[in-house]
Amino acid sequence: MKGQGLLKGLYITLKRAVGKDITIQYPEQMPYLQDRFRGCLHFDYTKCIVCGLCTKACPNNVLSYESRQVEGSKKKELVSYTIDLQYCLFCNLCVEACPTNTLYFTHDFELSRYQRDQIKIVYEIPKEEPSAVKVDLKGDAPEPDETKKEKQLAAMTAALQKNPQKTVRKMVENDEDAEILAGILLEDEQKLSRMAALMIADREKAKKVAVAFVNKEKKDRLKGGGAEDESK
Amino acid sequence: MEHFFLNIAHSLIVWLMGLGLSSKGADLVLLIVQWICIVAIVTINVIVLIWLERKVAGFMQQRLGPNRLGPAGMFQTIADAIKLLTKEDIIPSAADRIIFRTAPIFFIIIAVMLYVVLPMGDGMQIVDLNVGVFYFISVASLSTICLLMAGWGSNNKWSLLGAMRSVAQMISYEIPLAFSLLGVIMIAGSLSLSDIVAAQNNIWFIILQPVAFITFFIAATAELNRGPFDMPEAEQELTAGAYTEYTGMRWALFFLAEYTNLVAVSALASTMFLGGWHGPWLPSWIWIIIKTYLVMLIFMWMKWTFPRIRMDHLMSFSWKVLIPVTLANILVTGAGIQFLAGMGW
């Protein structure tokens, strides 16, 4: 019958009019947000390992950071971390890329600011808390130089023993050399501890020593037959 | 309570005559006071109406409507009114200044003139014309000219298109509007609104004339330029139709007049079909207010439910559906009256 739709429409609006409203009075009542809601991007600098994966993952160059080498170590530490939120499209790629869950979205969605430059979120990392050793030293009082150096040495030695290839990667030119060097160091305990000490005290010297080690090993292998080289 | 306003008017006349005025002079003063009262009530009522319209629209869209300023957002409209009053009055340089300026004034005058014949309670009618219904229709028909003046005077294509549409629409829908009232007039046997109210002492005309009520309602919606027949204003295509170039208080006058017309037509509908001021327990003037607001709520309900109708559908609906239906209604009513008269009623 004609006109049925009109009555149906009137019925629906009447039902809506007397029914419950779905509007939320926002500043007083906060909306219910799902867990996966992407509000403001947050950065927890205590967890950052300065891997740079987030900056590479970001499609809009929102993320940038400044870092410096930790003294006596090849680890980096963070100086500052910047999230330029005005370009962020909340795609979640940086959060997925981050290996340590440093970056995550909070439920804070009130992102508007009065000035344009206030949109940028800058994390200045306090200097007396070097992030590289922060995990180890967390909660401890500042230690004297000697013990600190010893601890560093121990940490470096442990790192070399555990994962030599990655640790020495920066000292040599390519992965192959790193592998060779790792082999040498693992074979000889004395060389390992010497290398660790050098890496903490003087990086340049450590590099030279490392190259010398590698070259010597290569020569030895060539003399020995070169079968391994051919196979590569 | 029943004779509250009548007593006020009576004591005013007595007081004026006591001051030495002749009875005619006192009547004249009373007429002026009544006129001022109409204008004041209309203006204040519009504030309530706009608030109500916003609330109704909000509720129908599962929103809350205005609720910030004052209790339940009541003062929102007052703030809007203040804003409109203080806004700059812009007249386009290419506009026809005289026509542009006078159009809203005539529009509101015509809207207020409609109230003269409406019975707002038992004996509460400013002038009881014996052609009251006809007066209402013919005076309301003058407002088309004002819209045309506004549209033409603005010298703007949207304004002119909106004015053309509204004129075409209003002229077409005046006919079914008058025809649908004719059935009631035939039963009541009078054009006087007070006679029509008196004739509904026993039974409301909405029961005797249901078809006429529906056609009247549809035609009145079109006459008022309200949704779903708000083609003249059609914001999405014509910005604001004939009102496009108007700013501030001039625009507010149009707005005021539209709501004034809404109240007047709703009051007419409740007078013609819903028994006027008849009602138990409460004073008569409260009954007419209740009925008028009820009719206005239905108008709002329709507006916020239905989408806008296309212009050609609008016109063909008037000429091909409403006019034949109302003519048939007149025929059936006449036959029914003759039949019942033959039966000896």
Added chain:
Amino acid sequence: MSLNDAVFFLLAVITAGSALGVITSRNIVYSALLLVVTFLGVAGLYFQMNAGFIGLVQILIYGGAISVLIIFAIMLVMDVEPHRTNPPSPRLPRRLGGIYLSILLVITMGAAIWFTHWPLAVGTTGADEMAVLADLMLGKYVVAFEIAAVLLLVAIVGAIILAKGADDK
């Protein structure tokens, strides 16, 4: 001068003045709008003569409908500057012809009014003028009334055919 006379003269001045404005205005839209004022003034005169129904018919038909159609037609065909839409004719013979015709009209009408015997109705119209009018229209003059209605219907049908075109098939 009684109040009644004052109202009459006011209405007469409004009616005649706006009628004069219709023919002297250079802007044809003003002419049309002043024509509405003239119609309303005439309606006011009807009201003063206690002929409320006729006055309202005047407002509804002339003020509300016919004048709107006139304005409509003017607006739809107007394509020159508005203040040059209603100029006096530039040619002298035409002007003279117009003057001649209007003088003729005034003389004819004046003579007709002057020489006709107008019976002055004593008293006012009945309170229920509507009923009297209805009795006359649907009783004594029903044939003329119905013929006029049929004539209007024919005119409407003819206008629709002219506007939309007849279907030849």
